[in-house]
Amino acid sequence: MNIFIAGGTGAIGRYLVPLLVAAGHKVVALSRSVDSGSPLASMGALPVFGDVYDQAQLARLVAESEAELVIQQLTAFGTKTGNPYAETMRVRIEGTRSLIAAARAAGVRRFIAQSISFVCSPLGTGLTDEETPLYLDAPSPIRAFVESVASLEQQTIDAKGMSGTVLRYGWLYGPGTSWDPSGFIPRAIREGTYPIVGSGAGTYSFISLRDAAAATVSVLAHDAAGIYNIVDDSPVRLSGWLPFAARLLGAPPPEYEDVASARERIGDIRVYYMNEQRGASNAKAKREFNWRPALASWQAGFEALYLNRTPQSRDAV
Template sequence: MKIFIAGASGAIGRHLVPQLVARGHAVVGSTRSAAKVDALRALGAEPVVVDALDPDSVAGAVARAEPEVVVHQLTALSGPADFRHVARMAAATDRLRTEGTDHLLAAARAIGARRVVAQSNAMWMERTGGPAADESVRIEPHPPADAARSVAALRHLEDAVTGIAWGAGIALRYGGFYGPGTGISAEPDAVMAGYVRGRRFPIVGGGGGVWSLVHIVDAASATVAAIERGTPGIYHVADDEPAPVRVFLPELARALGAKPPRRVPAWLARLVAGEGAVSLMTRARGISSGKIKKELGWTPRYPTWRTGFAEGLR
């Protein structure tokens, strides 16, 4: 198929493009940076520079590509993390999940694309219920005030993509990424790994927030499955072991050769990072990926983060 990937130079795009090319697909990959054009070409994509917040730029690029499938992997999460200003840090990605989504959908509809696959995430599943949510669970309807804009942006993306009537709209709720090219890897410039090594990523309160994780290579292979044979709706993409922060974070520190994480009380973290960050560390729910395994035959290379941390960070 001819596939247009918006945000192809991002963490998942760098693994998704070569997997699609290896399976015989023709890929046009967009980036907002001309400096990344050569890297995209080396991965096997036809590169194009696009401003995702400019509807004319998006429409022109998609029209020239004439893809059968449009893939939305747009974020603005690279660079240093600023936990003292979480909402400000997320603002650019929020716009890509609202305005950027709308521009891509309009462009895809105009050229008759038959499928759209978009990146959502599973960090804001509704905070009531068991530790692992399936696809019937909604995004948290009453998030903390400092996370409300970002949660609303996720909701907008999912509703807009899965609501299209002219093609198959698929939203992928990924677990937290780790592995090469992400913030959690053995690479020296991996941002979150640097925080773990510096003991600046603490366990907050009791560390009871349950996170689902997924190796970036597995996230890409799940995306390939959705592109090739997914049906309209939502799929969860994560490994088989949702775990509380207090369980996986010390193991991550050990895998990175770091000292154990510090512990800080929730009230202090709330003062420094806000209520949204505290909710993620203390109240988050994991996800179950049974649907994508059953319907699309997806099997992760790293079925648990324990193996992934030991073998897959490099």
């Protein structure tokens, strides 16, 4: 299949592009710069250069790629000063709109977009599934972020003349993510500035980069459309994974911080993650397109990442 991917140079894209090429697809990958796009050719993709916000240029590039499938794998966290979520919200809303318009103009019939599994309503108990409402009635700083996710998902599912798939990834860990050994979270854990907020009841569903990337290959093999959680089998509270990660990193045990003080220091969204979010179920992806995470548990993945250990998984990672 001819595939056009936006975001092929990002943390997931670097795993996804080689998997698509190995599965026999012809991949054209967008990047904004020669520097950033230079690894694409060695991954077996044809790099093309442009910005997703330049609609005319994007439409030309997608048409020239003769794509049968367009993949939206874009994020842009922390790229501007001020609100660290602003660019990612924009890319979810405007970037998705631009890509769908370019795909439609080129007669593309298939669209896959990257979403997240951890912005569902915290009301209710147990794991969330694809029917659980998004947290659109959240307090305002969180709500704007969730609205951008809702926009991406709605645009994808409603794209006229196209079959749309939304992959809601759990918390991604691996090289180049916030959980990278030199990334933001391990640094804060080592410095003792990554506390257990409240009772640490926020439940994380993790997913390794390779497993997240492999989900797209399974989606294509089974022609699956709709919304799917792509998470591992082992949801865990902050109060569970954080002390475990601290031990692996040789860091002091995490301290506790009360919710009010954490809201002041790190903001509502992160307090929601650390003390309120529910984990997500992967039952639908398993049932409908037979996807299985090779790393069923984040523990093995964290040991591989922090101790350079070969993970005990159903597959090599």
